[in-house]
Each structure stands twice: as structure tokens, then as C-alpha cells.
Amino acid sequence: MLSVARAAATADLSAAEMPRLQMDLADAARDCRAAVERMLDLHGTSGFGTSNVLQRHWRDLSVASRHPHLNPYLAVEPFGTRLVEHL
Numbered sequence: 001m002l003s004v005a006r007a008a009a010t011a012d013l014s015a016a017e018m019p020r021l022q023m024d025l026a027d028a029a030r031d032c033r034a035a036v037e038r039m040l041d042l043h044g045t046s047g048f049g050t051s052n053v054l055q056r057h058w059r060d061l062s063v064a065s066r067h068p069h070l071n072p073y074l075a076v077e078p079f080g081t082r083l084v085e086h087l
Helices: 004-009 017-043 053-064 072-085
Strands: none
Touching: 017 053, 017 072
């Protein structure tokens, strides 16, 4: 499995590694969003107050994780294409 650290250290990703990395990054972003959602569930409604640090992290992570490079719906197509090419 390709690690994010290795991918960041090298600019030479093969055509087969790039879709896998994009899928892994999309999964990581989804897991981070789920973790912050869980913290908000446990913290209660005061976590959504604009003065609460948790609300700011939730908002920032929600926006950042919707970047096209972290979108699981966009990542699945090139990943599936690479899998079909290897059949």
C-alpha cells in the first residue's frame, strides 16, 4: 500500500498508484469528518456555538474535506478504471 508520506516525498507516482492514493486520501478525509461529527454528538448542542473551538474545526474540516481531490465519488472512477485495466 502506498503511504501518504512516501507519496509526498516523491513526485514520481505511477499511473497505478495515483488512483489508490486518491482513494486512501478520500477515505481519510471521510474518517476525519466522522470523528469530528462523533465529538459533536458527544459534546452536545453547545459544540455548535460560534465561540466554541470544536465548531470552528467542524466547519473548517467540513469545507476542506469537500475539495475535489478528497471527494470519494470522484476518486472511485479512476480507481475502478485502473482495476478494470488489470483484468
